[in-house]
Amino acid sequence: MEKKIYLDNAATTQTRPEVVEAMLPYFNVMYGNPSSVYEFATQNRKAVDDARGIIAKALGAQVNEIYFTGGGTEADNWALKATADAYENKGKHIITTKIEHHAVLHTCEYLKSKGFEITYADVDEYGIVKLDQLEKAIRPTTILISVMFANNEIGTIQPIKEIGAIAKKHNVLFHTDAVQAFGQVDIDVNDLNIDMLSASAHKLNGPKGVGLLYIRNGVKIRSFIHGGAQERQRRAGTENVPGIVGFGKAVELAMASMKERTDKEIKLRDYLIKRVLAEVPYVRLNGDRHRRLPNNANFSFQFIEGESLLIMLDMNNICASSGSACTSGSLDPSHVLLAIGLPHEIAHGSLRLTINENITFEEIDYTVEKIKEIVDKLRKMSPLYEDFIRKR
Amino acid sequence: MEKKIYLDNAATTQTRPEVVEAMLPYFNVMYGNPSSVYEFATQNRKAVDDARGIIAKALGAQVNEIYFTGGGTEADNWALKATADAYENKGKHIITTKIEHHAVLHTCEYLKSKGFEITYADVDEYGIVKLDQLEKAIRPTTILISVMFANNEIGTIQPIKEIGAIAKKHNVLFHTDAVQAFGQVDIDVNDLNIDMLSASAHKLNGPKGVGLLYIRNGVKIRSFIHGGAQERQRRAGTENVPGIVGFGKAVELAMASMKERTDKEIKLRDYLIKRVLAEVPYVRLNGDRHRRLPNNANFSFQFIEGESLLIMLDMNNICASSGSACTSGSLDPSHVLLAIGLPHEIAHGSLRLTINENITFEEIDYTVEKIKEIVDKLRKMSPLYEDFIRKR
Amino acid sequence: MYTAKVMEHFANPRNMGEIENASGVGTVGNAKCGDIMRMYLDIDDEGIIRDVKFKTFGCGAAVATSSMATELVKGKTIQEALQVTNKAVMEALDGLPPVKVHCSLLAEEAIHAALWDYAQKRGIQIEGLSQPKSDISEEEHVEQY
């Protein structure tokens, strides 16, 4: 295939043309600072508020519960650090899981260095958090439970409603990192008892560099970025107006197309999973077969290493990932795959394919053929495979 | 005039068409995540590095000393909080000034609540920091001096080289908020002994929502936003590729045009200042007559209040500001004007006009005429003016 | 930020000016907070407010509330004028931004102050009127951290 097949939509997505279109006037026509008093700038304040309205509606939230940030990572940092700050008088214990994104895990490590205690709840072999363990971990000093809505590597969707109920029962705040879930799964913060939620525009065909933190009214929240009075004095810094407008537009489009789009993605995903499991020996699907994001497939191929696989796919014009994009460059295998129980060498041979609705069945077919070829080639090169065959 | 006269370039600037042009392909053509391994994404990594190179050169810095952020405010927060974190074993004393931007001042208040001691150095009537006082304030426990390069309200440019020398002499780190200065004034971090420097793209015709922190190699620095391994593991979060590319382009253009542009601005600025001082009674120029940003003029008109003045200017298609845009909505007069010794009621009557090189002398003339009319009208309405006239 | 009504009153303030030998003059607010309002009342022997003028140093909302307040009391009896609350002024302006509500309070107080001055000069008592504070400052403080 000449055309690039982009199967890494969990890493980032193409900003939709309609989104770019919506952003453009805010660069050099309506470029005012929303904090300014003159008419020229009030249109920008309105544009920001309109985006906030669209997003609040998509989450079932109030307009004044949405705070824009510079991305999903900032939102995660804010949620955890500001909660720690505001509630440390109540206690210094936070519960999260072993499979969170580094934006949560590394923030937890930071908080640990500041005297907080962190419990990392286990997940089962499908990546579902163990609810009984989670509930048992709650102490009188627990101030926050942070569990991601859906995992970025293996796509597993957590039982968020149940977790929300547990948090509520024990009067503990509940934050969820919904960076991967927003736009792919129905989310209603009230129905699910979510107190704080992080999202990022570039994961749902919006621009990079803009995200949000939903904070339920009533939650005591401190600023994380201090300065001017923007975002109701909660998040300082000149608003990224074009970015926020783009985020709003992307959410509007994602919400409008949700059912149709995810139905299509699920068909493509299931076809991909079925073919790979049927046609490649010594392979496993990571994550849950059904409780998974519509766009996510994650495989481990025994005896081969992920980066080599990726490069060979790339040589064949297929863009894929071996885990979270953020951790490439690291030599450790994915903490998520280890948490679901994979041995190191199998975790090393993992491949994440995340589709979008514009991928075709032909492209999936081509991809499966290439995977077969490449896995075969790499196994021929592998001393582990050699040993395995010898021992048989 | 039918055309809008935008005289609030210190609040934000128009993103140049060339900058938007440079950004566009990174939204939906080269949209990959720079952390990904495939070829398709490496072009984005390169784009980010190219921007970093341009900016490093503009500051006389090493490429690996530039870290991109979500704006100037984040950069200020990072510089102060991370230094506090990394050096608190040495001491918990920070020196700054009374006229910093809220991004620095509110961060200092936060640090104060965490047990740090902050000294706010005074400035003289022109807004220049008192060097002897600054030096005397240094203690064995002082870990940081943070003094802005140029003030956002009154435009005063600080004696940064002298401050850098003092910091170096006493072995204290020196951070400068150069958000207003970058692109308007020559900056060489080595020549000026700057250890950390904040800047923001939207103040120099780049996009909103992207900034940078320069951190000199050798400075112990902690992350402020934790998560993925981006920005050499120092600033997590998927890179805002279009924003960073736009920042790079804006800096490239600003550097190329610096001399010519600022010469032009200085002529316009001086003409504006001369006319207003000559033609409006009971007015003063705030800030230093010469050591000021090329684009800044700031006046206080006795007996009238700034917001009314702004709204009337707005009715005449002139966009201006009465202080920093961030603080509008607040009822307090500008802390900067109070710091240079203005009484409250005079501080309330202040007007900031920040030009750009595309403003014409005709537009300045029109603006001066309107100022004269409006000031006259508002004084007729003012009980303070009534009292003043009566008492004469 | 402001309603059309506010903007209209700001652009074309009603009853701006002074009254020579006014029956009552009241000044409230302070320059520190950036708002000073002065009301002049011309009250006839029947206790009808025949004329009213204002001068205001302050923001757009301060000017508009002053203007609206003068309209609401002009031609009214003293007792009617006392019923002109800040709420009435705000409603007549189709509302004010939250940070500007204090301007409408100032307008109410300015009328009261002018009536107080009138009563003092006349050596009378007006029912329901107590000495107004001459300084209204009522800033909102939102927790920052």
Added chain:
Amino acid sequence: MYTAKVMEHFANPRNMGEIENASGVGTVGNAKCGDIMRMYLDIDDEGIIRDVKFKTFGCGAAVATSSMATELVKGKTIQEALQVTNKAVMEALDGLPPVKVHCSLLAEEAIHAALWDYAQKRGIQIEGLSQPKSDISEEEHVEQY
């Protein structure tokens, strides 16, 4: 991320495969770190490396360094092969990204391990060769906070 040379060797690895009844076989690395290299040497009676093959489980750099290492030792004497350092391998590949330098060390170690196996089988000592570690893990830890 990789040089053209690295990509070329990755795409077309030289000397990939096994040697039946090899004079020496060495395996280094571990699956935990994601890199395992195995070298097969065919050494003739004069001590010349007549043939060399490799198998590698690992990243692009691991495959390319294995391939390059085999090229560099093929036809060489044992003493010459011992001079093939990781630096030589890296230079021949026009460099490696910093996080991948350990792959070149692994390649050097794999040759040494195969030579060690050869010496053991033969019951001889090779000057300058000590028993290689069978497990090379050499991760960089950058302070995160």
